[in-house]
Amino acid sequence: MPKHIYVTIVSLFIGLALSLTLATILGENPGHVFLVLVRGAFGSATDVGYSLFYATPLLLSGLSVAWALQAGLFNIGADGQMTLGGVALAAIGILAHDLPMLVALPLALTLAFLVGGGWGALAGWMKARRGCHEVLTTILLNFIAYGLASFFILRVFKNPESQGPETAVVGGGFQIGALPQWIGGTSPANWTLALALCLIVIYGFIMGRTSLGYFQRLAGEAPQVAARAGVNIGRQTILAMFISGGLAGLAAASPVLGFAFKAREGFTSGVGFIGIAVALLGRKSPLGIVFAALLFGALTKGALELDMDTRFVSRDLATVIQALIVLAVASQVGLHNLWRKVTS
Amino acid sequence: MSLQLETVGLSKTFAHCTALDRVSFRFAPGRIHAVLGENGAGKSTLMKVLFGLYPPTSGEIRVGGEKFEWRSAREAISRGLGMVQQHFTLLENSTVIDNILVGAEVCSALGVLRRSEAIAQLEELLPMRHLSVPWDALVRDLSIGQKQRVEILKLLFRQAQVLFLDEPTAVLTPIEIEEFFVLLRKLRDSGRTIILITHKIGEVLAVCDTYSVLRQGRSIVQGEVKGAVAAEIVEAMIGRTMPDFAVARPAVHGQAALVTRELRVGDAHAEPGLSLHVQRGEIVGIAGVEGSGQSELVDALMGLREFHGSARLFDEELQNTSQVRGLGVALVPEDRLAQALWLEESCYTNMIIGLESAFLKHNIFKRAAIEGTTAAWAKEFDVRAGDLLAPVASLSGGNQQKLVFAREVGGRAPRFVICHQPTRGVDLGAIDLLHRKLVELRNQGLGVLLLSSELDELLKLCDRIYVFYDGQVSGEFTRAQFNRAQIGAAMTGVAHA
Numbered sequence: 001m002p003k004h005i006y007v008t009i010v011s012l013f014i015g016l017a018l019s020l021t022l023a024t025i026l027g028e029n030p031g032h033v034f035l036v037l038v039r040g041a042f043g044s045a046t047d048v049g050y051s052l053f054y055a056t057p058l059l060l061s062g063l064s065v066a067w068a069l070q071a072g073l074f075n076i077g078a079d080g081q082m083t084l085g086g087v088a089l090a091a092i093g094i095l096a097h098d099l100p101m102l103v104a105l106p107l108a109l110t111l112a113f114l115v116g117g118g119w120g121a122l123a124g125w126m127k128a129r130r131g132c133h134e135v136l137t138t139i140l141l142n143f144i145a146y147g148l149a150s151f152f153i154l155r156v157f158k159n160p161e162s163q164g165p166e167t168a169v170v171g172g173g174f175q176i177g178a179l180p181q182w183i184g185g186t187s188p189a190n191w192t193l194a195l196a197l198c199l200i201v202i203y204g205f206i207m208g209r210t211s212l213g214y215f216q217r218l219a220g221e222a223p224q225v226a227a228r229a230g231v232n233i234g235r236q237t238i239l240a241m242f243i244s245g246g247l248a249g250l251a252a253a254s255p256v257l258g259f260a261f262k263a264r265e266g267f268t269s270g271v272g273f274i275g276i277a278v279a280l281l282g283r284k285s286p287l288g289i290v291f292a293a294l295l296f297g298a299l300t301k302g303a304l305e306l307d308m309d310t311r312f313v314s315r316d317l318a319t320v321i322q323a324l325i326v327l328a329v330a331s332q333v334g335l336h337n338l339w340r341k342v343t344s
Numbered sequence: 345m346s347l348q349l350e351t352v353g354l355s356k357t358f359a360h361c362t363a364l365d366r367v368s369f370r371f372a373p374g375r376i377h378a379v380l381g382e383n384g385a386g387k388s389t390l391m392k393v394l395f396g397l398y399p400p401t402s403g404e405i406r407v408g409g410e411k412f413e414w415r416s417a418r419e420a421i422s423r424g425l426g427m428v429q430q431h432f433t434l435l436e437n438s439t440v441i442d443n444i445l446v447g448a449e450v451c452s453a454l455g456v457l458r459r460s461e462a463i464a465q466l467e468e469l470l471p472m473r474h475l476s477v478p479w480d481a482l483v484r485d486l487s488i489g490q491k492q493r494v495e496i497l498k499l500l501f502r503q504a505q506v507l508f509l510d511e512p513t514a515v516l517t518p519i520e521i522e523e524f525f526v527l528l529r530k531l532r533d534s535g536r537t538i539i540l541i542t543h544k545i546g547e548v549l550a551v552c553d554t555y556s557v558l559r560q561g562r563s564i565v566q567g568e569v570k571g572a573v574a575a576e577i578v579e580a581m582i583g584r585t586m587p588d589f590a591v592a593r594p595a596v597h598g599q600a601a602l603v604t605r606e607l608r609v610g611d612a613h614a615e616p617g618l619s620l621h622v623q624r625g626e627i628v629g630i631a632g633v634e635g636s637g638q639s640e641l642v643d644a645l646m647g648l649r650e651f652h653g654s655a656r657l658f659d660e661e662l663q664n665t666s667q668v669r670g671l672g673v674a675l676v677p678e679d680r681l682a683q684a685l686w687l688e689e690s691c692y693t694n695m696i697i698g699l700e701s702a703f704l705k706h707n708i709f710k711r712a713a714i715e716g717t718t719a720a721w722a723k724e725f726d727v728r729a730g731d732l733l734a735p736v737a738s739l740s741g742g743n744q745q746k747l748v749f750a751r752e753v754g755g756r757a758p759r760f761v762i763c764h765q766p767t768r769g770v771d772l773g774a775i776d777l778l779h780r781k782l783v784e785l786r787n788q789g790l791g792v793l794l795l796s797s798e799l800d801e802l803l804k805l806c807d808r809i810y811v812f813y814d815g816q817v818s819g820e821f822t823r824a825q826f827n828r829a830q831i832g833a834a835m836t837g838v839a840h841a
Contacts, residue, residue, distance in 0.1 A: 211700060211707045218697070222686040227648060228675055230666035231700030 007332045011281075012295075015325030016171055020316060026312040033310060033317070040305030041298035049184025050304075052193055053254070055120025055297025057082070057103060057268075059196035060251035061275025062293050063203055064244045066284040068120075068134075070207060071240030072220025077138025078248035080145030085116035085249025085298060086256040087152045090263035093170025094157050104173035109195075109253060113246035119145060120245020121238050128234030134241065142272075167263035175259040190258030197290070199247070204286035216240055248272060277326045296322060347408045347424055347505045348373055348443045349394070349537055349739060352405035356393055363389040365561040366403065371506070371554075376528055376538040377530070378548040381558035382742075382771040387541050390558065391508055395427060396420040407506075409504050426494045426504030428509045431770065436484040441466075444498050460503075464804070469500045488634060489520035493527070506537040511769065513547060517633045518799060518832055525551045545574045546800075556583050582773055591783045593807075596625025601760055601791030602645075606653035612640035613815040617653045617740030620810060620817070622760075622791040627782060629802035630795040632812030632835050638795045639678060642764050645793075646675060657760060669698065673799050674752035676766050678795075680741070691732040692718050695751045718755070725750035726777055734780055742774030753785065761785055764795045779805060799831060813837040 020030035041051045068075035075081075088111045096104065123141055126132040150165070157167035179189045209214035218226045219236035227233055255267050274296060274335045281295075282288030304317030349371040356364040364386050381387045394405060396414040404411050407423055414420050424677050434443050450462040463479050470476060477490055477497065486494070492512060497508055513521050528551055532538055533653035540552060548555050548559045548569060556566040557580040600787045601624045608617035609626035611799045618641060622628045630638055645775040655662045657671050677683035686694055695718035696703055703714045715732070722732060725746045729739055736744060745766065752758065763782065767775045782805055786792055796802050802809055803826055811834035819834030823826070 130645070168684060209708050211704050212388075214700065214709070218686060221688055222682075224683045225686055225697060227645060227665065228683055230664075230669045232666075 004332075008281065008283075008288075011325055011328035011332065014328040015321055018324050019321040022320065022331045023310075023313050023317065028310055028312050033306070035240035035315065036305050037299070037302035039302075040309075041302035045182065045183060046185030046187050047301060048177065048292060049187025050188040051294070051298040051301040052179070052184060052287075053187050053189040053259070053297070054300040055293045056193045056196055056254040056258075057190070057251040057271045058274055058278050058293040058296050059193070059200065060247055060253075061271050062253065062278030062282060062289045063196070063200055063275075064247035064272075065275045065279035066282065066289055067203065067216075068244035069241055069279055069284050070213070070220055071216040071236060072126075072223065073124075073237065073240055073244070074135050075120065075123075075138055075241065075244045075248075076135055076276065077120060077145075077245070077272070078251070078275045079268050079270065080138070080142035081116035081119045081248035081253045082268050082272045083142075083145050083149045083341070084119050084313050085112035086165075086252030086263045086267055087149045087157075088115040088249070089174070089252055089256045090167045090170060091152065091157055093257070093261075094168050097171035099171060099173045101173040104171065105176070108174055108257065109250060112249040112250075112252060116249020116252075117242040117244075117246030120248065121242035123242065123245075124238035124241030149263070150161050150265060153263055157263075159262065166260070167262045167264075169261050170257065174257055175261050176253065176254075178258075179211060188259040192254035192258045195250070196294075197251070199250070200286045200289060220330065239329040248275070274322065279324060281325065281329055307308045347537060348406075349425075349506050349539075350406040350409075351394070352404045352406065353392075354390075354393060354405065355401045356389055356398060360527040363561050364393065364400075367558070367561070367563045369556045369563055369566055371537050371539055371556075373505070373537045374532060374535050375553040376532050376540060376551055378544070378552040378555040379539055379541045380545075380548065380555055380577065382543075382581055382773060385556055385558040385581075386561040388510075389561075391510070391541065392673075393428065394420070394659025395508070396778060399646075415610045421502060421504070424503060424509070426499030426502060426506070428492065428499065428507040428510065428512060432491050432495055434483045434491060434494060437482060439480050439482055440486070440494055441479040443483055443494055444501050448502050466501060467495060471498070487520070489516055489523065492516070492524070496527070496531075500531075504536075506539065507531065508539045508541065510541045511543070512540065513542070514545065517797065517835065519836065545577055549574060549670065559583055578772065591780055592787070593783060594787060597786065598626065598789055598790050598791070601626075602655070602657050602793065604645075604653065604655045606642060606820035607641070607655050608652040609637075609644050609649050610642040611815075612637045618817060622793055624791050625786055625789045626807045627786045627794055627805050627807040628794040629806035630793070630812055631799060631802050631809050631831055632797075632818075634797050636812035637815040638764070638812060642675075642678070642762060642795065645762060646673070672756070674756050674758035674761045676745075676748055676752055676761070678761040678764035678768075680744055680748065680769075685736050685744060687735065689736060691722065691727070691729050691734060691736050691747060694736045694747060695721060695755060697751065699755050700753070701747065718750075721750040721754035722747065724754055725781075726774075740771070741769040742771040745770045746774055746777065749781060759790060761790060761792045762795075763792065765797065766794070767798065767801060767810060768795070799828065803828070803831075811835055 020033060023033045024030045035282060040046055041046060061082060062076045067073050089108050091110050092108050099107065119141060123134050123137040126137050127134050153167050154165055159166050159168040176190045177191055178184060179191065179193065183189065207217065215231060215236055218230055219233050223233055256263050260267065278289060278292040278296060282292040299318045299321055303315040306313050306317055307315050351367050351369050352362055355362065356369045367390060379387055389398065393400050396417050396419055399415065406412065412423065414423070435446070441463060444459065444466065445462055450458045452458055477493055481493065483491060499755045513524065516524060528538055542548065542557065550567050554566060555569055555572065555577055557564040557577065559581060574733055600621055602622040604620045604809055606617035607613070632638060640649065643649040645655055645668070647661060647662060647668045657673070660671060662668050682689065686697060692714055696714055703710050713725060719732060727750055728743050736747065739747065753761065766778055782792055782794070796804065807823050809821045809831065810817050810829055813835060814837060818837055821831060
């Protein structure tokens, strides 16, 4: 097994151990907390279904961040791109309310990809044209995206029958069906999961075997070499941010078309940001992304039970665990050296 | 305090190979020692073992007669060892004095840096007053020679008695090399042990007292330089006699290939700009101190930077990189690691950079075709990689450069070649092969533009040499007029009559 897999596993244990220590300090029995987490995530088919449901958008936002990383770009804007993608899904589902599913879903998903991608490409274009750093521009574009989304949700597509900040319901042809009961129980886990897994397989193929992935990686990892070979780096940057943004836009499919059937304000619940952790923990590899997204999805579901079954800790422990895992991965150089000292 | 450094039967084996095989060398104090060997002979492993970065598998290191085992570079430093790496490790945006003090700060009780006190200590240490460095200057404003002096001062300030210098002259001009040798002799006379890691026989003969040759991990010979013959040392290094470099160079009368007229990149080139020409069947050299406008010229020709004036290749105005490449230009860039190689990728992949379209079918790479074709190129250019699937970063400098040649010359079938510092950090065997290839290309009627800071290389290969000084041409010499002194003078800006 490659060393970095050990490092990742060690990071998981460190993150979990520190979090349980924290729970102990707060007055909980760590064994009990751990049991609640595991039972909450995997206790029944419905629990597993919820874990998968939470993992689905993470698969896509993680994939989005990973794609940009392959091209040497750090896309912090997946959350904004996802938000706009979701608004586009709701908008087309309301405007073209009666389309049959065979037309409706491809149309909606393409639109979400284009809108999210366009938002990403904007940051790519600013980098290619003016050298504005993508970390800065994508963060700032997030705020503009949230503002635009609020405008469309509250002013243009508002549900007149609802007090909440949400759009009207999309047409039946736009609603993505739930997974069969033997997988997801009665949870809202839906077929977007299959779409996400397919895209991850395609991602692996593109990066490993095709000229598209090759040039994206060459421009990202060895930009000076690429420039001397005649590769247009600016074009690669814009393309990378377009595809990354498009994948983030698709991440909205599960919450918007597979669960709520409408866009609510703040429906992303930060999935675009957790995607960064997913991509880093998964080290950009297809299997790694699947593993990390499933883990984070299960953690999110498991932690929900903490609200009811423990006295001193709440669902926020999931966030703490995620953060500590990412910290442990980020300090892997130190961990690696520690590992060498211990084993030598 | 002067230290003798000794290795006794020192071996280092890695999982599958023996990097050092019972190496026994003795480095006496107050002398300059050359450690010679081809790339892969074990020089860098030896240095790393001596420096505590790798533990030896067997054998001993003795410092000042006593056996010493260290487990980290810090311990080696505390015992008086110091090393100047080939690539400098200086903070470019800090002052000279701060660079020297990092990690060895001279502080008051409250932790305030006492720079003036440190400077006084340094001035004591400095063997010659005129080799002083401006303490308050920013490192980025220094010349390469001065930066190297700062690296050495860092070691002296840490009381180093044994100095390792890895390929120290690779980046220096002829004049800087002379100054550097003066400094080395001063350090030697102060009783320090100097160990010079080098490929260059000329330097060994010029400045060293002893030479130690490594070949395939074994200590072949250690001897006195006085009375030694260059050919013997080379033979010990490569295990065979080096054939003389006598490649026929028939006159090739070609038309113009490259013509530039008043080419000027930003501030790098002085008015009115560079007007150069390269014929087909001609190797034209650019000599000059680094930073005289060579890199900017290459960037402009490759379409990487905008320029004033005109540059025409085969009667076409140069516009952008893909057009330049389309005209059949091969480029061996100056910074191999950053500009020529995709370090994360395999040797195979590195050999198709810029040539991808030949290996694609419906935008999917044909792996078998890549491996078959590039393996043949690698063979033609003698790229020695155990496995071409291995990352290119694992090859030695010489093999990496041969791989770049294999791609640019073997793969591209070029009509014009731009070579910038082609033999930097490359071993003798590889240099010989690359030089032969360049002359072969010339004889086939290609135009070659060769930029190098090694004057010997240019004198050996070129039909004509332009000398750059401060962004302009300060001299032009045809092969019949080659004269080291005059070219050297032109490099420092003295116009030749």
